[in-house]
Amino acid sequence: MKRTFSAALTALALVTLAGCSSSTPTQEPVQTVTLPPAPSNLATSCIPIDADMGRSLMSKATVGSGAQYVKAAGVKSPAFARVYFIAVEFSLPSGNNDVAVFATSALTPIGAPVFAVDDVAQQVTDWPDADKSKAAISKTDPYVSAAKACLK
Secondary structure: OEEEOHHHHHHHHHHHHHOOOOOOOOOOOOOEEEOOOOOOOHHHHOEEOOHHHHHHHHOOEOOOOOOEEEEEEEEEOOOOOOOEEEEEEEEOOOOOEEEEEEEEOOOOOOOOOEEEOOHHHHHHEOOOEHHHOOOOOOOOOHHHHHHHHOOO
């Protein structure tokens, strides 16, 4: 699977070109980054997530949703320097459970930026959408599924 970071690379190219003394700037070719496949042995790549962190992620549940933390697990993404995908199972007042996936740069609930990655996280919490952030983390990143698989 390939992910194009064209927006970030274009911005970098424009900044680089702005500093050049040449009067005729040339555009750098867009680079692509090949993401590694999701791990085949999830048991060795799953990270246990502390309940405090899981509750912190659900602390921004949409008002009135009644979503309550149940459990969480995560994986470290090799595609990003400091990104963890954390799947959080939560219960609803209806008695049903669902799973939301978040991205963060730390496994503690203090100070790390948090983004709602998948549709569920974006709908049930008020965290910023990961796909609209500067990091442009995709809902289809293979580690979204890997994090969910860690909950089973």
